Amino acid sequence: MPLALYALTVGAFGIGTTEFVIMGLLLQVAADLKVTIAAAGLLISGYALGVFVGAPLLTAATAKLPRKAALVALMLIFTLGNLACALAPNYTVLMAARVLTSLAHGTFFGIGAVVATGLVAADRKASAISIMFTGLTVATLLGVPAGAWLGLHFGWRATFWAVALIGVIATVVIATLVPADRGDRRGIALREEVQVLARPQVLLGLAATVLGYAGVFAVFTYIQPLLTRISGFSESAVSPILLVFGVGMIAGNLIGGKLADRRLLPALVGSLTLLALVLGAMTFAVHSQVAAVLFTGLLGAAAFATVAPLQLRVLQQARGAGESLASSFNIAAFNLGNAIGAWLGGAVITHGLGLGAIPWTAALLTVGGLAIVLWSVRLQARSERAPVLATCSAD
Numbered sequence: 001m002p003l004a005l006y007a008l009t010v011g012a013f014g015i016g017t018t019e020f021v022i023m024g025l026l027l028q029v030a031a032d033l034k035v036t037i038a039a040a041g042l043l044i045s046g047y048a049l050g051v052f053v054g055a056p057l058l059t060a061a062t063a064k065l066p067r068k069a070a071l072v073a074l075m076l077i078f079t080l081g082n083l084a085c086a087l088a089p090n091y092t093v094l095m096a097a098r099v100l101t102s103l104a105h106g107t108f109f110g111i112g113a114v115v116a117t118g119l120v121a122a123d124r125k126a127s128a129i130s131i132m133f134t135g136l137t138v139a140t141l142l143g144v145p146a147g148a149w150l151g152l153h154f155g156w157r158a159t160f161w162a163v164a165l166i167g168v169i170a171t172v173v174i175a176t177l178v179p180a181d182r183g184d185r186r187g188i189a190l191r192e193e194v195q196v197l198a199r200p201q202v203l204l205g206l207a208a209t210v211l212g213y214a215g216v217f218a219v220f221t222y223i224q225p226l227l228t229r230i231s232g233f234s235e236s237a238v239s240p241i242l243l244v245f246g247v248g249m250i251a252g253n254l255i256g257g258k259l260a261d262r263r264l265l266p267a268l269v270g271s272l273t274l275l276a277l278v279l280g281a282m283t284f285a286v287h288s289q290v291a292a293v294l295f296t297g298l299l300g301a302a303a304f305a306t307v308a309p310l311q312l313r314v315l316q317q318a319r320g321a322g323e324s325l326a327s328s329f330n331i332a333a334f335n336l337g338n339a340i341g342a343w344l345g346g347a348v349i350t351h352g353l354g355l356g357a358i359p360w361t362a363a364l365l366t367v368g369g370l371a372i373v374l375w376s377v378r379l380q381a382r383s384e385r386a387p388v389l390a391t392c393s394a395d
Helices: 003-024 026-033 037-061 067-087 091-118 122-154 156-177 190-196 200-220 223-230 235-262 264-285 289-305 307-317 323-350 355-394
Strands: none
Touching (some): 003 067, 003 091, 003 122, 003 223, 003 235, 037 091, 067 091, 091 307, 091 323, 122 289, 122 307, 200 223, 200 264, 200 355, 264 289
16 A cells, blocks of 8 residues: 555544544533533533534535645644633633544545545555545544543643644644645636535435444444443443453454455444444443443444445445535434544433443444445446346337
């Protein structure tokens, strides 16, 4: 794989760290800023909603820029946003800073996915996407536990200072290693890109991403209280357990990419089915410390096994002028799912069902995403048969 692909991975590592690290800091942030755990959890929803809004807007705003220049500019926004988080004096400013940081997220991954697939042969596109997204998985394996450790020993603000430094490094690496654009983007009208989003299969792909992934964050947002208050782990044990989640993410991400390169639809259906089963089983697993650790790893594997198939499915259905915008919208869809999941998890707690009800509620969301994929496949098969039937009738 070309070095430029790994430069994108460094940027993904920085973004993944800032997105996920707050989950290991919920209790510290809540105590320091004098808010509830549910309110601290909304910092994740706020970030995800910022991605959802920012992805299409910034993709449209950078439509005429060379992709390399756009990626560097987005990393600068990311770095400034993390500096603002580190300096935030209260909850409101921290929320605003998180939203500012999130604006770069969706467009970076949307444009980055298109750049990544353009760097490799046609039969390695899903693997290229999975390698770029390995930055997210490594962020969870190393960045999030390290951030949680920093927050525990030096305060949560130290974590955001560290992430801002990662942003500086990622900006330099991308500027150095990613090649200049091979094509000219000025020939593509924004109207043509937007029209691609109206394709039924693209819309169904986006909907499947939202629901399929919402279940992940319904659980992962509240992983710290789940592990400490139900499984009985100490706060200091959460960081090592998050390492297990990260190992699962890396394995699932790479396996999902390779399977999607071979047969995309079976990989997509199979990974979503596995994710729903793992989420449902966690309802019982969290009551045992051994099972809780095991299923935390399985959740990471199942969650990221879906990423490359979901992203490539939308890219395939948007083939043509709208790839960058559709790719960014799918990143936005991931994060809308994150926001819905985090909100639903908080609602389950607030309305008295308790932390233990979160996993099975999350599983229902992912089952909804699986149902949309199966419907999409059925519609596609029907549309592909229609011309054949019409030809036979004419004969």
